[in-house]
Amino acid sequence: MSGKIYDYSKICDTIKDADPKIRFAGVINERGRLVAGGMKPNVEPLESEKDDEMIFMELALRVKMRREFDKQLGTVNFALASRERALAISVPINEDILYVAAEPDSDYGALPKKILEIVNS
Template identity: 85%
Template sequence: MSAKIYDYSKICDSVLLIDPKIRFAGVINDRGRLVAGGMKPNVEPLESEKDDEMIFMELALRVKMRKEFDKQLGVVNFAMASRERAIAISVLLNEDILYVVSEPDSDYCALPKKILEIVNS
């Protein structure tokens, strides 16, 4: 089975346009490195660049660990964390991860569905 080919930059740009409350849309590789996308222009980051690196590496590790249960539970469609200052959503793109961060008052029911529509189109 061949992997789907994604245009990471196009996906990130499209995701940023979904909702003005989205702050970040980037693709993280399986080693926790940002390979496409990033912060929306004119948005103040919530964390330092060094913290970003740690968040990305932790995300890559968490995604790898979730795969251990794919056989029993099926593959993960998306994962979401709701925090006081942000909502974070991750979606697998082959071996890479689309990581989206939005304001905490975003519509967390509609947002993942819209992101998946972009990824699957």
């Protein structure tokens, strides 16, 4: 997914509307800063704003590290983390990262596919 110009705000809004279990959809730049999107309205955050900053920076670093193996394994389509209180999905878009957090009982088989369809449409 490189070279194409994406409307990050539209992508985030479409993803937040795509599934009632999605809590957050945002785009993080390579420095770990939120550049578009955010929390779904009327949803209580699980972490503080300071924790968000740390999560975003760690995510940016993790995605950068995964790119080290693109030549051997191919590019990453998405990464998924199933946690006790949330399902986290990251999708590389050019040099940025789409980060989606959903309820832990979300369909982790269907949700990433739905997100990729929105990004690629």
